[in-house]
Amino acid sequence: MDKKTVTTISYLSRLKIDGEKEEKIIKDLDNIIEFVDQLDDVDTSNIEPLTNPLEKTAKTRTDEVTAKNLKNELLEIAPSSNEDYFLVPRVVE
Amino acid sequence: MTIKYKTIKEIKSMISQNEISNIEIVQEVYKLIDENKHLNAFITLNEENSLKKAEVLDKSSSNLPLAGIPIAQKDLFCTKGIRTTCASNILNNFIPPYSATVIENLEKAGCISIGKTNMDEFAMGSSNETSFFGNVQNPWGQKLVPGGSSGGSASAIAAGIVPAASGTDTGGSIRQPASLCGISGLKPTYGRISRWGMIAFASSLDQAGPMARTAEDCAIMLNEMCSHDEKDTTSLNDKIPNFEDNLNNSLNGKKIGIVKDLDLSSLDNDVVAVYENSLKEFVSMGAELININLPNLSLSVPTYYVVAPAECSSNLSRFDGVKFGRRSENPKDLEELYIQTRSEGFGDEVKRRILIGSYVLSAGYYDAYYKKAQQVRRLIKNDFDSAFKNVDVIMTPTTRGPAFEMGSKGSDPIQMYLEDLFTISANLAGLPAMSIPNGNIDNKPIGLQIIGDFLNESTILNFAHMYQKVTNWHNYTPEGVRQ
Incomplete structure (x- = not known):
């Protein structure tokens, strides 16, 4: 874990790391990765990954509309919106 | 009449005997919250609606299973019209337009949602020190943490403010605070x-569950919290038993798994002694101890x-x-909007976990x-x-020790992560597990963990209830043994 890696993953995470905290974060992440590296020693050949304890595929249901249209309620709690849309800073000049 | 330190079962009986009105209960709860402000157990209160609901209940005599029972809800559950923050600055102003299914279920059963409890930010923490709204205090000691992440829920019950609360558990967030605050808490299957x-937080690990004074109250709560829900594709459609039915079953001949690989040498002698004493208690009720390997x-x-x-970095995007x-x-611009909002909105622990998640999921590291x-x-x-x-159940200590002091884990995150050493495996395997009080060390409570097989909450509750019938640890409060 070095400065360059942390810069890359913070961008992937859309997070900005304050200069003063950078050193501590690099150290913390390094320790955490070193800690989880002990998994390397485990023999997992021919072991299927377990993604979910239920291991069931997604269920299907009857194709009926059950959701209510919450458009107004949802637009109302947005930081910025007009009658129909969420508003963000201009993307295309 | 007071409801302080009372159980759900006792409050139900007080209501049905007309010893107290619903309005009096709600008024007392808010008085207790006020007297215990220093605990910082609540983020948002729901006083006006609660008084209204109590007034309606007083005019009708409801037979609903939780009618008039004041319950605190963890601030991780969406509550329609009531601010829901997840203890994060990024949701500081969020008022959901709908309620979580579990909240709807509890309210349909007649409970009064008193307020939203403090927690670690996005449930990431084991001491309630990561909340944007400040630490929660453990009622057992001024400087003690209540555990986390459901620390506000545990603290409110331990202080006798409410008989029960909702919690969630991703790696121990119900059981660890239950252990540190001397209450009972169950993470279901x-x-x-x-x-x-x-x-x-982490979708393949997260599970809601009840927190209360007794195992019996957890069963009463669990009966109402469970349901098959088409809106959650991982919601099970298996038969939901009445969790109160098997509470009093005999433990004679039942088998308790004791984990041989568990290294207890790093624990204080006192912690090991408390654990071993409770095993003896089960043996005297006819249960058998079987060595198992994990x-x-x-x-x-x-x-x-x-x-x-990994799951958190994806969910929190x-x-x-x-x-x-x-x-x-x-x-x-839009890019800066994302980056600034997230950088200002999330606290350090949440950021750390998102970064780790992005790292382990990134190209080249995914397989490793x-x-x-x-x-x-x-x-x-x-x-x-x-x-x-x-075996029927597996038993371990819930935590490595009783409540620790705020700030005592230092700045190394791994020291805090190891708090959940005994609880995390149940989440990884999807199994139900519970913590019940089984001793006191230096006047601080500590818990016993009971892990059950898949969908076997009833067996856990049976063991826990039978233990509470012959022991008194669940009746200990910071002010002495409750009557």
């Missing part, structure tokens, strides 16, 4: 309770710290300042970390599957 409307148990913490951050929650001011951890996760689950062929 993954899929037992709908996750719809629960703000997601050879991969020690890998549960590192496995968790790959799986949980929805907080971008566009559709809801807090947005940073005057971003110059994420896939590897999921393979080890299967090994851990296989260990439990084998063990449960021979």
